[in-house]
Amino acid sequence: MLKKSPLLVALSAALPMTTVFAQSTEAPVLQSVTVTAQRRTENIKEVPVSVSILNVEKLDVLNSSGQDIRVLAGKVPSLNIESSNGRVFPRFYIRGYGNTDFNAFASQPVSLIYDDVVQENPILKGYPMFDLAGVEVLRGPQGTLFGRNTPAGVVKFDSAKPKLGKTEGYANASWATFNTTNLEAAANVPLSSEWALRASMLRQHRDNWVNNTFTHENDALEGYNEHAERVQMLYQPNAQFNALFNVHQRTTTGSARLFRANIIQKGSNELVPGFDEENISTNGRNYQHLKTNGANLRLSYDLGEYKLYSITGWEHVIDYYSRGDIDGGYVGGPGFVPFQVESAAGMPNLGQLSQEFRVESKQSGPLNWQAGLYYFDEDGTASTNAYNSDTGGQTTHLQSNQKNKAWAVFGSVNYNVSEALTVRGGLRYTNDKKDFRTTERVNVVQTGPDSVSTSASKVNWDLSATWRLNPNVNAFGRIATGFRAPSIAAASASVPITVADSETIVSYEAGVKADLFDKRARASVSLYDYQVKNQQLTVVGGNSNVTKLINAAKTDGRGVEFDFDGYLMPALRVSFGGSYNFTEIKDPSLSVNKCGQCTITDPINAAGRVEINGNPLPQAPKYSLNATAKYTWPVADGQAFVYTDWSYRSKVNFFLYEAAEFVGKPLTEGGIRVGYTWHDGNYEAAVYGRNITNQIRATGAIDFNNLTGFVNEPRIWGVQFKASF
Template identity: 70%
Template sequence: MMKLSKMHKRLLAVGALMPMAAMAQEAAQPAKGQLETVTVTAQRRAENIRDVPVSVSMLKDEKLDVIVSSGQDIRVLAGKTPSLNVESSNGRTFPRFYIRGYGNTDFSVFASQPVSLIYDDVVQENPILKGFPMFDMAGVEVLRGPQGTLFGRNTPAGVVKFESAKPHLKGIDGYYNVSYATHATTNVEGAVNVPLSKEWAMRVSTLRQHRDGYVDNTFTGKKDELEGYNEHAERVQFLYQPGGSFNALFNLHQRSTGGSARLFRANMIKKGTNEVVDGFNPNEIHTNGQNFQNLNTKGANVRLSWDLGPVKLFSITGYETVGNYVSRGDIDGGTPTGTGFIPFQVETAGGISDMKQYSQEFRVESKNAGPLNWQTGLYYFNEDASGFTNNFNSDTGVQFSHLSSRQKNTAWAAFGSLNYAFSDAFTVRGGLRYTKDKKDFNTIKRENVVQIGPDSFGESKNKANWDLSANYTVNKDVSVYARVATGFRAPSIAAASANAPITVADAETITSIEAGVKADLFNRRARVSMSVYDYDVKNQQLTVVGGNTNVTRLINAAKTKGRGVEMDFEGFITNDFKVSTSASYNYTQLRDPSLSVQTCRQCTVTDPLNAAGRAIIDGNALPQAPKWIINASARYNFPLAEGNLFILTDWSYRSKINFFLYESKEFTGKAMTEGGLRVGYNWQGGKYEVAAFGRNITNTQRITGGIDFNNLTGFINEPRQWGVQFKGSF
């Protein structure tokens, strides 16, 4: 391990276009009962996870396969690493990410989030793009804390970084993966790598997912009408590797999904509690509203690299489009006759009629053999998006309003970082980024919407942010680090509604301090990392949703405080018994005595109220920010003559959460524990595997979000599933 560590330090700058895939192929296999070396690209270079002065987790291989086996979407990542939460009020198409409690509950198609999602080195800025499925993955990295100097857009909370498996020239190979589960849930995934010549290779990957509707609509009398979906996605990649100084990777991808929108269940919450009402049946709903969701996206990227001797040059070009997105649902969740109190009939359809995103990055990194290395670059981002909201009378189906808007966003940045190794044991890193961001927002068309205030807004902001970190190798197995980092999120603009004007939230900034230790234990039989952090956010952008007039508007909080502890552990108890556990404690608090918001119509508010009857939210935790996230798994292998029988179980826990900025008894989500079980057999060195599995095996049912303007409406988590899976490689 000492030789590996020194090699990594001397070759910090020797990146590759596909560093994770290349190093994974070339790394020596660990001995039985030893953990493999985990390589991450948190600093835009391939490095041992132990040498990176950032709190980072990696999900790959079996860890990733187990949690996605039941056909779930990207929300399945919630709670699977420390400090990460993912949720949505739009179902599969619009995930919202939170790291260390820091995120954004905005459901507008123009929303920005402080957690950036990077897919194959290209930022997915619009929330609709962030739901692109996980398939044929090399790995998922979760980088906690501000990452603003090296990554392109809005990263003050952190980055979730996806890397797909890449083509190679070594020969034809691939895999297939098929599962079938409860509610006819089908997940079919596969990929094939084909060398086309000595210099060209192609990799084709595909995903097909289906679930039958399993929720009966007791109003229409239709059985199994709702909560089904059909999803398919494809990715085609071409590698050009002539063997000299130049490499190129071309990526084409698309996604198409359709099915049910989120089911909002009227008056499902018992007054004065956060319990479901007596007699609640998750397999039934009583609604007269239409419910459907459709989405089509397409994209392409080109990644080029030139090895010029003393430096290496990279170019990353990305293009993403949303050709059609619409989600329609009955947001009050009921009919004129119930269930429960339904003061009026309202049904909403929202979506994107057109969205185009273009990004370009040029980056140069040094290849010095000495102690000093650096990287620098330029980044450009352009987005043009048009979205709409339509309101309908659920009882008659008649549309009574329409509002469409357009946002143009242009940004550019210059960035650089330096690494200096004072010795083999002590390395210091520093980064600086200057960003200029401009948004122009316009109302395009209004029908039966009397807009308050102007029809257009423009915002422009520039900011420099920085980070500084130090990493010290105590011995060949242990390193410690400390990091100070700042981050920046540009101003956001929210569309008008019948009761609110266009609103603008000013730019927010964060200063974060963290320190940690990472260690390989017992001759690499175990690995542990721990970190502590403290951050302050100034002018945090917050979204006020609902209240008794059903408005969505943006505000800023003067200050938000966050602090916490994170831990990751995995290891072999015996050569055939492996365990892992992770945990995080995240404390968040809004600090702004002047800030108040409207409250729900029917619920029991626990915050103090001001003279206007608005809730004072000073001192509240951020919404969707659990204090505790705990994850644990255990895998036992039984070697047999021709293969291996194994049993695996995994469990995740999160503590209670607030759904909104104010606190109430009804709109506080209870603590939730979900477990998985997998029993299987693999043979021919793992080439083939068959398994039976269960997800949410205790059938835990929790309210995970709410609609507060009308009644005690909520929505719930995914149901229990049992299934079987077969996968093979060639």
């Protein structure tokens, strides 16, 4: 019997089908899940952090239609991902907490870690998902073990690693609507008893499928070509030492985000009657390209009672450029377009070096610990350019350089007070410094200084406890802090360089994690409450095509999340999760410029500016739900299956202020997959659909000129074949 507690009651309420599961006495046992949320490999039930996992099967389903990292939005509780820059510049939000900034040097409160190396610049965060061992979403501040710029949490990617002594690999190919192709392959090759190599690659393509009715060109836009490669080399001469080398690259070309003029009805958030996502009318140029590469080296040395780690990472943006028609149309249409705006963002170079040294204990007693040093050095150059849409010629050019150096020392301690109770505590000191300057100007009279410098030092800490209620159920509690280092936004013709001071967060969290019904199911539920002080916010547009940084006195957030995975019956496995995320800006003195053509629903002060006190954070849905179900049955020498997945998010504000037109409607997207596996699962053929209801919604907008917006991916149908050896 499970012991009673308020959180267990909440867990039971979240699982209305428990009696059905309990009757399924012959269902398979779920394999245990391990995570590295605390920088050690641990059973997910033992970790005092709200964490969700996306396993290899779910990732394969989501990747099948050639989408990018934004496809993870809503697939686990409290996670949202969106972009106004398309595939190359994703913006992450956890528990409603993120950043809408599209500046090339924008910082985010959600950190993305790929193979233990932080991808700090947003342009690095879009590296494609392929040949992965799994994805972990760690909610809440992670400032002790993962460092600055993690106050909302961490999304952690781990690639499949080389193995000694075993030749294996796979090929995975799909073809879908709009000639969408997705080809992924990997091979693990033992080179000797001490060396192994793993090479993996991804190829994605989509034809242009959107017609430009202004130029009368069919199939002119929305295509892309993406390819990425990764080669890893493992050297393991004995059980004590190993070295893992990793080199990788990415190249992508295609359309930038399509901004569509006046697609939102005045006075509401409905799309205009007759809206057709396959047509646009624009006189601007639209394209983007990105090339990045990088390398990392991970060393580990086991000394018996201690284990030493060194992680060295180098990430490099070789060239990035994205150009689009910001007004979404032309003077004269569609609808009211008062003036033309065409602009581009570029990054001709960025280099990022990171180094971590860490030591962890492996004591047999109740006390264990880890400690480390971290260093980060970034140097990048970025530009913004404006163009004349009629001639295509460049009208202005502004280029800036940012140097960012940070270092930290950190440590954490675990102590087993008893067999039932484990406590953990951590501490980290961080120093962060940025130097920013304008390096080139053409036809821009910059206001304010040409350069600024900012620095901050912070101490973060966390304290948590895990209490084993019985062998199958753990409860946990956690108090944690985090901070985001000061951020700098480049100047424009009308706004000087702006600096946002560092923000801090204190978060309280409690939850229950359980293995249920003889481990045929598992579930977790967590409650949280946080307060952000001096939160960095980005004013986007309003009355001009600019970004500006501000700080809000406070932001409050609170909510609940739950995850469930299990077998209804031996042939039917389901998962579902959800979250309630409440956020509120608290700063009576804060106001922003209003939009040009929208219907403001917030108070407007005497200066004609919109007061945002009491508003939720942008792109923060209050409710989200996700679910999957897979049913299998034997056919001949294999198994047939039907798999479906669904995600829902409630309405979102696009901007800091509230306007009738710029509240994104609720969005529900579903997928279906029908297939057959044979030869012990080594071969699979399937047909699939993504966004099968073809629900089209505005997912973002441009607010300074007209009611311009952009929309989600349309329905896709496809076929897929996989082979493993």
